[in-house]
Amino acid sequence: MAPTKVTKICCIGAGYVGGPTCAVIALKCPHITVTIVDLNQSRIDAWNSPDFQLPIFEPGLEDVVRQCRDRNLFFSTDVDKGIRDAELIFVSVNTPTKKTGVGAGSAADLNNVERATRRIAAMSTTSKIVVEKSTVPCRTAESMRTILEANSKPNCRFDILSNPEFLAEGTAIADLYNPDRVLIGSLQTPEGLDACESLKGVYANWVPSEHILTVGLWSSELTKLAANAMLAQRISSINALSAICEATGANIDEVAHAVGTDSRLGPKFLKASVGFGGSCFQKDILNLVYLSESLHLNEVAKYWRGVVDMNEWQKRRFGQKVVKELFGTITGKRIAVLGFAFKADTGDTRESAAITLIRDFQSERALVNVYDPQVPQEQIWQDLQEASPSSSLDTIQKHVTVSPSAISALYKSMNKPAFVFDGRLVFGNTERERLANIGFKVISIGRGDSI
Numbered sequence: 001m002a003p004t005k006v007t008k009i010c011c012i013g014a015g016y017v018g019g020p021t022c023a024v025i026a027l028k029c030p031h032i033t034v035t036i037v038d039l040n041q042s043r044i045d046a047w048n049s050p051d052f053q054l055p056i057f058e059p060g061l062e063d064v065v066r067q068c069r070d071r072n073l074f075f076s077t078d079v080d081k082g083i084r085d086a087e088l089i090f091v092s093v094n095t096p097t098k099k100t101g102v103g104a105g106s107a108a109d110l111n112n113v114e115r116a117t118r119r120i121a122a123m124s125t126t127s128k129i130v131v132e133k134s135t136v137p138c139r140t141a142e143s144m145r146t147i148l149e150a151n152s153k154p155n156c157r158f159d160i161l162s163n164p165e166f167l168a169e170g171t172a173i174a175d176l177y178n179p180d181r182v183l184i185g186s187l188q189t190p191e192g193l194d195a196c197e198s199l200k201g202v203y204a205n206w207v208p209s210e211h212i213l214t215v216g217l218w219s220s221e222l223t224k225l226a227a228n229a230m231l232a233q234r235i236s237s238i239n240a241l242s243a244i245c246e247a248t249g250a251n252i253d254e255v256a257h258a259v260g261t262d263s264r265l266g267p268k269f270l271k272a273s274v275g276f277g278g279s280c281f282q283k284d285i286l287n288l289v290y291l292s293e294s295l296h297l298n299e300v301a302k303y304w305r306g307v308v309d310m311n312e313w314q315k316r317r318f319g320q321k322v323v324k325e326l327f328g329t330i331t332g333k334r335i336a337v338l339g340f341a342f343k344a345d346t347g348d349t350r351e352s353a354a355i356t357l358i359r360d361f362q363s364e365r366a367l368v369n370v371y372d373p374q375v376p377q378e379q380i381w382q383d384l385q386e387a388s389p390s391s392s393l394d395t396i397q398k399h400v401t402v403s404p405s406a407i408s409a410l411y412k413s414m415n416k417p418a419f420v421f422d423g424r425l426v427f428g429n430t431e432r433e434r435l436a437n438i439g440f441k442v443i444s445i446g447r448g449d450s451i
C-alpha cells in the first residue's frame with residue numbers, strides 16, 4: 001500500500017504550538033484542509049475574531065491567519081468532528097509539570113494527552129495517522145498506541161508518529177518557514193514507515209528534504225528533551241559565569257562574545273540574563289530528570305537538575321542584588337518592572353523570571369509597577385496569585401500596580417539616587433553612559449562595575 005497523500009489535517013490544541021504550526025501548514029499547503037480544535041471556547045472565539053485579535057501574540061502570525069482563515073484553515077470547538085473528518089491528527093495539547101501525586105514537581109501531566117487520545121479512539125471511523133506534537137517524556141507514544149489499539153475497530157487502524165516542535169516563541173513563524181530540521185519518529189515497521197512518508201509529504205511542500213530527518217519513535221521523543229536541556233544548559237553556564245564576572249569586574253558580554261567565536265561553540269544562546277523562562281526549558285529538563293530517576297540513573301538526574309537549580313539561583317540572586325543596592329531594604333520603595341512575559345516578542349508569561357522577581361519584591365514589601373504591552377492585566381494577576389498562594393489578590397494589589405505605559409518610570413519623578421537594573425543586558429556601553437549622564441545608577445547582570 002502506498003503512503004496516504006494527506007488532504008485533511010486536524011490539530012487538537014489551539015495553543016502556542018498547535019496554532020502557529022498548523023496555520024503555517026495551511027499557508028504552505030493550500031490543497032490541505034486544516035482544522036484546529038480546542039475545548040476552550042474563548043480561545044477558539046479569539047482565533048475566529050473578525051478583527052484578528054488572536055489569543056497568542058507572535059510576529060507574522062496574524063498575516064498568516066488572515067491569508068488562510070476560512071479558506072483552508074478553520075478553528076472550532078467541535079473536537080469530535082475534527083477527529084472524524086481527518087486523515088492525520090496532530091495532538092498538541094499542553095503537558096504541564098505535575099503539581100500533585102507521583103512525580104509532582106518534575107513529571108509531565110499527561111492527562112490532556114490521554115483525554116485527547118481516548119477521544120480519537122472513540123470518534124474515529126476511518127484509519128488515522130496520529131502525530132504526537134506535545135512535548136512528552138519518552139515512550140508516551142507507546143501509551144497512546146496502547147489506548148488506540150485497545151479501542152480500534154475493523155477497517156480503522158492507527159499509526160503513531162512523533163514530530164516534536166522546535167520553534168522558539170517570538171520567532172515561531174520564521175522558524176516554521178525555515179526550520180533547521182523537521183524531525184519525524186516512527187516505528188520501523190512497513191506501516192510506521194508509510195505513515196512517516198505521509199507526514200514527510202506534508203512538510204515537503206516547503207521544507208527541503210535534506211532538512212527532514214526520520215528516526216525511530218523513541219529517538220524522536222528523546223531528541224526534543226535533549227535539545228531543550230542542552231539549550232538551557234548553555235544559558236545556565238553563561239549565567240554561572242556572570243556571577244564570577246560581577247565578583248571580579250570582568251564583563252560577561254565580552255566573555256560571551258569571545259567564547260562564542262570558537263566555531264565549536266558558536267555565538268548563540270550565550271546571553272547572560274536574569275534566568276530562562278518559558279513553558280519548555282524547565283519542564284523538559286525536569287522530564288529528563290524524572291526519566292533518569294525512573295531509570296535509576298541518579299547521577300544523570302543530578303547533572304540535569306543542576307541546570308534548573310542554577311536558573312533558580314540566578315533569579316533569586318538578581319532580586320537580592322536589587323535589595324542590596326537599594327541600601328539593604330526595599331520596603332515601601334517603588335520599583336518599575338518593564339516586561340512581564342518570559343522574553344521579548346511574546347505575550348507568554350509561563351515560568352517568566354518577572355513572576356519570581358515580583359513575588360520576592362512583594363515579600364520585601366516593595367511597591368511594584370508592572371508594564372508589558374503584550375500581556376493582559378488578568379494574566380498578570382493570575383500569575384502573581386499562583387506565585388503567592390497564601391496572599392489574597394487584594395493584598396497583592398496593594399503592592400502591585402499594572403501600568404498602562406513605561407513612562408511612569410521617568411527619572412524626573414524618581415527618588416534619588418535612582419537605579420536601573422538591567423536583567424537582560426539590553427543596554428550596551430552607549431546606553432549605559434547615557435543613562436548615567438542623566439543621573440541613573442546602572443547595574444547590569446555580569447558586570448562588576450556599576451556606573
Ligand code: ADP
Nearest residue numbers: 013014015016017038039040093094112115116
Ligand atoms: P502549548 O504551548 O503546548 O501549545 P498551550 O497551553 O498554549 O500549550 O495550548 C494547549 C491547548 O490545548 C490549550 O488551548 C488547551 O485548551 C488545549 N487542550 C488541552 N486538552 C485538550 C483536549 N483534551 N482536547 C482539546 N484541546 C485540549
